[in-house]
Amino acid sequence: MRLLLLPVGRWLRVAGLALLPLSCGAGSVQVEVRDAVNGQPLDQAVVYLESADARRQVRPMQGVTMAQQKKQFVPAVLVATVGTEVQFPNLDAVRHHVYSFSPAKKFEIKLYKGKDASPVLFDQPGVVLLGCNIHDNMVGWIVVVDTPHHAQTGVDGTVPGRVRLDGVPAGSYQLRVWHPRQPVGDPALQQALQVPATGEVTATVRMAGLQP
Numbered sequence: 001m002r003l004l005l006l007p008v009g010r011w012l013r014v015a016g017l018a019l020l021p022l023s024c025g026a027g028s029v030q031v032e033v034r035d036a037v038n039g040q041p042l043d044q045a046v047v048y049l050e051s052a053d054a055r056r057q058v059r060p061m062q063g064v065t066m067a068q069q070k071k072q073f074v075p076a077v078l079v080a081t082v083g084t085e086v087q088f089p090n091l092d093a094v095r096h097h098v099y100s101f102s103p104a105k106k107f108e109i110k111l112y113k114g115k116d117a118s119p120v121l122f123d124q125p126g127v128v129l130l131g132c133n134i135h136d137n138m139v140g141w142i143v144v145v146d147t148p149h150h151a152q153t154g155v156d157g158t159v160p161g162r163v164r165l166d167g168v169p170a171g172s173y174q175l176r177v178w179h180p181r182q183p184v185g186d187p188a189l190q191q192a193l194q195v196p197a198t199g200e201v202t203a204t205v206r207m208a209g210l211q212p
Contacts, residue, residue, distance in 0.1 A: 025169075025170050025196075025197030025198055026166075026167045026168055026169050026170060026195075026197070026198075027168055027170060027195045027196040027197060027198060027199055027200060027201060028164060028165065028166045028167075028168065028199070028200040028201070029049065029149075029164070029165040029168055029175075029193070029195060029200070029201055029202075029203070030162065030163070030164045030165075030200060030201075030202045030203070031047045031162070031163050031164075031165075031175065031177070031202070031203045031204075031205060032161055032162045032202075032203070032204045032205070033045040033047065033153050033161050033162070033163075033177055033179070033205045033207065034161055034204065034205070034206050034207070035206070035207060035210060036206040036207055036208035036209075036210075037208070037210075039206075040161075041153070041159075041160040041161020041162065042153060042161050042179055042181075042207060042210075043153050043154025043160055043161060044076070044077045044152065044153065044154055044179065044180055045152065045153040045154075045161070045163075045177055045178065045179045045205075045207075046077065046079050046143045046145075046150065046151075046152050046177070046178045046179070046188070047150065047151050047152070047153065047163045047165075047175070047176070047177050048079075048145045048147050048149060048150035048151075048175075048176050048188075049147055049149040049150075049165065049168060049173040049174070049175055049176075049193065049195070050145075050146065050147050050173060050174045050176060051147070051171060051172060051173045051174070053169065053171060054146070054147035054148060054149055054173070055146050055147065057147075057148050058081050058082060058083075058145075058146055058147055058148050059081065059083070059148065060081060060082075060083035060084045060085070061080055061081050061084040064078070064080055064084050064085070064086045064087070065086065065087040065088070065089060066078050066086055066087075066088055066130075066140060066142065067088070067089045067090070067091050068088070068089070068090045068091060068092055068096045068098070068132070068138070069091040069092060070092065071092060071094075071132075071135050071137065071138060072138060072140075073130060073138060073139070073140030075140075076139070076140050076141070076180070077140070077141045077142075077143065077152065077180055078140070078141070078142045078143070079142075079143050079145060079150050079151075079152055080122055080142055080143070080144050080145070081144070081145055081146070081147070081148065081150075082122065082123060082124065082125055082144055082145070082146045083121070083122075083123060084121075084122055084144075085119035085120065085121050085122075086119060086120050086122060086142065087115070087117070087119045088109055088117050088119075088120065089114070089115040089117070090112060090113050090114060090115070090117070092113070093113075094113070094134070095111045095112060095113050095134065096109075096111070096112065096113075096132050096134060096135065096138070097109065097110055097111050097112075097132055097133035097134050098117075098130060098131075098132055099130070099131055099132070099133060100128050100129060100130050100131070101129075102126065102127065102128040102129050103126065104122075104124045104125065104126025104127060104128050104144055105120070105122050105123075105124065105126070105128045105142075105144070107120050108133075111134070122142060122144045124144065125144050125145060125146040126143075126144055127141060127142075127143050127144075127178060127188075128141065128142040128143075128144060129141055129184060130142065141180050143178055149165050149168050149173075150165075151163035151164070151165055168195045169195070170195050170196060170197040171194075171195060172192065172193075172194055172195075173192075173193045173194075173195060174190050174191070174192060174193070175190070175191045175192070175193040175203060175205075176188040176189065176190050177189045177205045177207070179207055179210060181210040181211045181212075182207070182209070182210060182211070183209070183211060186209075189205060189207065191203070191205075
């Protein structure tokens with residue numbers, strides 16, 4: 001994917017408190033994600049912060065599901081932490097055959113209906129592209145992250161194209177952003193980010209090379 005490189009001042013606007021000591025405390029991170037071509041806010045973007053400390057803090061999520069309903073994956077994009085088991089209930093009257101060939105997780109759940117399928121363990125970080133052997137129009141994504149600091153734009157009535165992460169321990173992170181319109185196999189965009197001990201740091205990400 002072609003990346004849009006912007007001057008640091010345009011890509012990342014850091015609050016003045018970013019220069020305070022980062023040995024303790026926690027700050028907030030607000031990220032806005034836009035299409036580099038038309039400037040429109042992008043929903044369904046996955047935003048997360050990676051660091052060595054974050055990897056030590058991550059825990060599996062509980063009660064995570066990706067259903068099949070009206071011949072679609074619901075939700076279309078799901079975020080799960082490493083070690084999370086995901087259930088795939090089929091709420092349709094027809095059978096589905098869910099599969100993935102993605103390096104982060106290769107699996108298949110052969111023809112089934114209802115809620116009897118065993119959960120699938122996602123034990124490696126990465127983007128997992130899902131399909132159905134019966135219905136070619138069914139496409140879904142599971143983004144497996146190795147951090148507790150993650151969010152998704154356009155979820156739960158948030159401002160379009162924007163997320164806010166609160167209570168992030170102060171320190172150095174890699175801010176990563178992924179969107180389902182990226183070409184298959186392209187990695188998440190990445191940018192270094194310092195989180196202050198108090199206050200808020202903001203970033204604006206413009207994603208280039210997205211598919212229609």
